[in-house]
Amino acid sequence: MANKLDKKTKIYAVLFVLLIFGYIYLESTKKQPINWFPSFVAKHKIPLGTYVLNKELSSIFPSNNIETVAIPPYVYLQDSTRTGTYFFVDEALNFGDAEFLRLLKFVARGNDVFISTHGMNIDTLNFETERLVSKNLDEKVFFKQLNKAFKGIEYSYDRPFINQVFTKIDTLNTTVLGITGYINANEERTEEGINFVKHSYGKGNFYLHTFPEVFTNYNTLHEINHQHTANILSYLREDIPILWDAYYKTGKSKITSPLQYLLGSKHLKWAYYMALIGILVFVIFEGKRKQRSIPIITPLKNQxxxxxxxxxxxxxxxxxxxxxxxxxxxxxxxxxxxxxxxxxxxxxxxxxxxxxxxxxxxxxxxxxxxxxxxxxxxxxxxxxxxxxxxxxxxxxxxxxxxxxx
Known part of the structure; x- marks a missing residue:
C-alpha cells in the first residue's frame, strides 16, 4: 500500500513540474503587451518615452548646444550666469516657491522656460487650468496652432489622455499660440480652449503647453503628428543652449535596485521566476521526504x-x-x-x-x-x-x- 502511494505521489510531482514548465514556456514566448506607461524619460523607447525627440534635438537645432540637466532647477540655477531655454516635459510638474522664483529670475535675465505638462496653476503668472471633457464618446480631439505660418492645419491624437486648457491668463503679457477642443461626427466643434501660450517676463519668455504627449515617441514617429511636434519646437530660440530637464520625470531614468534590473529583462525575469518555483518544489517534496513521525514519549511518573x-x-x-x-x-x-x-x-x-x-x-x-x-x-x-x-x-x-x- 505504501509503495502504491509513493508511486502515485511521484506521478503527481512529475505532472506538477511539467505543468509549471509548460506555463513558463507559454508566458515567455507569448507576445508582450505594449507598455503605455507615461514615463517621458529620454532613455525610454516605450511609446510614451522621449527617446526619439532627445536624439533628434541636435539635428533639429544644429546650432544649439543640447545640455541634459539631471539636478533640480533650484540647484542648477544657483549659478546666475546660466543661459538657455530650460525645457520641461512631464505628466505633472510641481515647483516649489523658492525654485520657481529662480526660474523667474532666470527668464527675467533674457532666457526662456518651456513647460509642457498636464495642468498648471501658476499664481505668480496668473494662470489657471482645468480639464476639457468631450460630450460624446464618438468625438475626436483636435489641436491647432494660430500662427499663420502653419496654415491652420489641425492635428488629432488617438490615445486617451488628460486634455487641459487655460481658464485664466494674463492677457496683457500673454500671446495665445495654440488651441484644442473636440469635434463631433458632423465635424462640428463642441468644446474648445487654449492649450499653448507665450508669456513675456522681463527680458525672456515662458512657453506654457498642456499636451506633453506631443513630444513622446508615439507622437513624434506618427506619419502626420510629427509635424505638430516640429511646429511647437519652432518657437525655441536657436541662439542659446537647450537645457533638457532630466530631473522632473514620472518614470525612472536609471535602475535603482537589483530586482528592477532582473525584472527589466524578459529572460532574466523568467530565470528568476523559475529559480523561485524550483526552490518551492524542493521545499515541498524534500521536506515531505525527510519528515518522520515523532514518537510520543510518556513522561516519567513521580514515584x-x-x-x-x-x-x-x-x-x-x-x-x-x-x-x-x-x-x-x-x-x-x-x-x-x-x-x-x-x-x-x-x-x-x-x-x-x-x-x-x-x-x-x-x-x-x-x-x-x-x-x-x-x-x-x-x-x-x-x-x-x-x-x-x-x-x-x-x-x-x-x-x-x-x-x-
Missing part, C-alpha cells in the same frame, strides 16, 4: 509518594516505631529551621519562646511537644500509641503555622 509509602510500610511491619519517631523528630527540627528560621542546636526555654512566637502555637503546647520528643529520645523502644501521639502533636503544631488556631 516519590509510592517510595515513601514503601519505606514507611517496611518500618511499620518490622515494628521499628523508635526509628520512625526519630525520623519524624528530625524532620520537625528541619521544618523549624527552614520555615521559622530558628536554630535547633540548643533546645531550651529561649528556644520554646521563639518557636511559640513565630509559629503561633502557645508556649505550653510547644513545651509539651518537645518534652515528649525528649522522652522519646531516652527510650530504646516505644509503643504504637506513643508513635501516634507524637505524630498528632507534630501535625497539630504544623497546622497551627499553616492555618492558625
Amino acid at each position: 516519590t509518594v509510592a517510595f515513601t509509602r514503601t519505606i514507611a510500610n517496611m518500618y511499620f511491619e518490622k515494628q521499628e516505631h523508635k526509628n520512625i519517631a526519630e525520623h519524624k523528630i528530625s524532620y520537625l527540627l528541619e521544618f523549624i529551621r527552614v520555615k521559622l528560621h530558628i536554630q535547633t542546636i540548643k533546645i531550651d526555654a529561649v528556644f520554646y519562646e521563639n518557636v511559640a512566637l513565630r509559629s503561633g502555637n502557645s508556649l505550653e503546647d510547644v513545651e509539651k511537644l518537645f518534652k515528649f520528643c525528649d522522652a522519646i529520645h531516652l527510650k530504646n523502644q516505644i509503643t504504637n500509641e506513643e508513635l501516634i501521639k507524637l505524630n498528632s502533636l507534630i501535625e497539630k503544631f504544623k497546622k497551627t503555622i499553616q492555618y492558625g488556631k
Whole structure:
C-alpha cells in the first residue's frame, strides 16, 4: 500500500513540474503587451518615452548646444550666469516657491522656460487650468496652432489622455499660440480652449503647453503628428543652449535596485521566476521526504509518594516505631529551621519562646511537644500509641503555622 502511494505521489510531482514548465514556456514566448506607461524619460523607447525627440534635438537645432540637466532647477540655477531655454516635459510638474522664483529670475535675465505638462496653476503668472471633457464618446480631439505660418492645419491624437486648457491668463503679457477642443461626427466643434501660450517676463519668455504627449515617441514617429511636434519646437530660440530637464520625470531614468534590473529583462525575469518555483518544489517534496513521525514519549511518573509509602510500610511491619519517631523528630527540627528560621542546636526555654512566637502555637503546647520528643529520645523502644501521639502533636503544631488556631 505504501509503495502504491509513493508511486502515485511521484506521478503527481512529475505532472506538477511539467505543468509549471509548460506555463513558463507559454508566458515567455507569448507576445508582450505594449507598455503605455507615461514615463517621458529620454532613455525610454516605450511609446510614451522621449527617446526619439532627445536624439533628434541636435539635428533639429544644429546650432544649439543640447545640455541634459539631471539636478533640480533650484540647484542648477544657483549659478546666475546660466543661459538657455530650460525645457520641461512631464505628466505633472510641481515647483516649489523658492525654485520657481529662480526660474523667474532666470527668464527675467533674457532666457526662456518651456513647460509642457498636464495642468498648471501658476499664481505668480496668473494662470489657471482645468480639464476639457468631450460630450460624446464618438468625438475626436483636435489641436491647432494660430500662427499663420502653419496654415491652420489641425492635428488629432488617438490615445486617451488628460486634455487641459487655460481658464485664466494674463492677457496683457500673454500671446495665445495654440488651441484644442473636440469635434463631433458632423465635424462640428463642441468644446474648445487654449492649450499653448507665450508669456513675456522681463527680458525672456515662458512657453506654457498642456499636451506633453506631443513630444513622446508615439507622437513624434506618427506619419502626420510629427509635424505638430516640429511646429511647437519652432518657437525655441536657436541662439542659446537647450537645457533638457532630466530631473522632473514620472518614470525612472536609471535602475535603482537589483530586482528592477532582473525584472527589466524578459529572460532574466523568467530565470528568476523559475529559480523561485524550483526552490518551492524542493521545499515541498524534500521536506515531505525527510519528515518522520515523532514518537510520543510518556513522561516519567513521580514515584516519590509510592517510595515513601514503601519505606514507611517496611518500618511499620518490622515494628521499628523508635526509628520512625526519630525520623519524624528530625524532620520537625528541619521544618523549624527552614520555615521559622530558628536554630535547633540548643533546645531550651529561649528556644520554646521563639518557636511559640513565630509559629503561633502557645508556649505550653510547644513545651509539651518537645518534652515528649525528649522522652522519646531516652527510650530504646516505644509503643504504637506513643508513635501516634507524637505524630498528632507534630501535625497539630504544623497546622497551627499553616492555618492558625
